Amino acid sequence: MTASRQIHLVKRPSGKPVLEDFAIVDVRVADAGPGEVQIRNLLMSVDPYMRPQLDANQPLNAPLLGGGIGRITQSNNPKFAVGDLVRHSMGQQEVFLSDGRGLTLLNPDPDLPLSVYMHALGGTGITAYGGLLEIAALKDGEQVFVSTAAGAVGSVVAQIAKIKGCYVVGSTGSEAKRRWLIDHAGLDAAIDYHADPIGKALKAAAPKGIDVYFENVGGAHLDAALACMNLRGRIAVCGMISTYNGDREGVRNLSNMIYSRIRMEGFVASDFPHLNAQFISDMTGWLKAGKIKYQETILEGFERGPEGLIGLFEGRNSGKMLIRLAD
Amino acid sequence: MTASRQIHLVKRPSGKPVLEDFAIVDVRVADAGPGEVQIRNLLMSVDPYMRPQLDANQPLNAPLLGGGIGRITQSNNPKFAVGDLVRHSMGQQEVFLSDGRGLTLLNPDPDLPLSVYMHALGGTGITAYGGLLEIAALKDGEQVFVSTAAGAVGSVVAQIAKIKGCYVVGSTGSEAKRRWLIDHAGLDAAIDYHADPIGKALKAAAPKGIDVYFENVGGAHLDAALACMNLRGRIAVCGMISTYNGDREGVRNLSNMIYSRIRMEGFVASDFPHLNAQFISDMTGWLKAGKIKYQETILEGFERGPEGLIGLFEGRNSGKMLIRLAD
16 A cells, blocks of 8 residues: 545635635555556646546546656556656646556656656657647748647647748747747737737737647637638647636637638647647657747646646646656 | 719728718719620629628729629620629629729529529528538538528538538527428527527537537637637637627637637638639539529629628628619
């Protein structure tokens, strides 16, 4: 038996989640049985997609669902050895058992920090890669607009577009993030949408219009993009974070889709298994060459899981938000 | 010289167009010069797409732009003989000259009335055919929802979907049109959205969800469809008539596109020249076999052009609205 803790959802949030919606629960985990492994969690991910789950799919009084990286501490499963690193989706718990299903062995590049396998080389990275190159069918040199461009997905989207020779405009929620986009990520233009209304600012920042909009926000952002889209433009719908807490701002410019023949398409990270090998190869190369810059906001300590998730909706993260339990 | 009349836009409408926005103007048309033909208009089409043009592309104090069928009355152009029927886009004028560009020779099937070449075998027909089969990529047996299903485009969409073995729900704006959809066009279910709120009515009428939504309305219709879309559903955006007069109802359910991987795409009638031969062959066969039923609202007399256009936005047409000048 091993002492462990879990973070439970104890109350479905009304609007933005608050600390009182969660509880830390002490548990004891049995030793690995036949075919099982025991895993100690090292890194936990918090992501915007977790918010809608709190309203429905996430069970109450059970560990908060989400992705992470852990180390095998006991193994009765021939596929895994003690010490192996695995990617998992067992969520917010310190130690847990698994029959091996849903675990992916990780062979991290020794020249890269483990945390990048939770973002640029993980779910947010392939979301950016597949969404931009397959769903939006980006062509070299196009005009690109990325919302939440300093976020975990957006920052990778924007920099892949730069690698592909595009003109790239990003939107973000603070002057500090705006400066990071220009000075570090190398975008052509960046908008702080809290300082400048997005519609007018985007028109000024994208004088040649937009061929591809990578959508993470919805509402006024989508209306602003629709007003600027070029003929046969594509909108890859990755997220609509402005709508997740219940205040759904109506979108009014959709009729622009008709004459401009806009295609708009939704997708999720798991849609791109066929791209995975190429993605890992491209992204490892780009990261090691310094072509993809990233930011991380790492909260130290298991008990900070709920704070991390809540912080996503308050813009408290720069880049990928992670919780670190141990090295 | 030949006496003629033209219908001019004399004032850009504020909201819904009114008769005072138009004027009938007497003109005299010269005889056909070198390379020219003179044409007498027989049928004029009024279509929803003409409304947004009144705000911008349609010149003031010039003939109202639109499609029609005319007969060659004089010809100095070897491509056209006196008596030939042509499709044109010269709009609302009785007699006019052309150098032949933009004219298409028409060889109507003797077993079909000429008017069908203005709808089922014309622009609205290929809009329905290309939008449903190419943009929405309809598969046999799918669940289909068509808005303004008793209209010129919608009624053809709905019946092609029936020919392809689909379950088809239509929405329309009166009980008489609703009955026509069930009793004559053979739809599986039809909703009078003035009598029943579209969101609740659609959920009840489409118990297996929707694979393809053919969008002509926007606003609450689109929100209702988004709430019912199945995984990897497609929305072919043909029109958003609810938004054309300026009152743009916001759309709130777009985030459903993400997890359901919805594709939504805009298009116009002229996007399908590569389908034209197959379309003419299929549609002529379907019409002669009675598999595509249609309704026409034909206003007799040139001077009724503005009334016809305005009537589109008041639901005064059943099926295709046409103005007949002569046989």
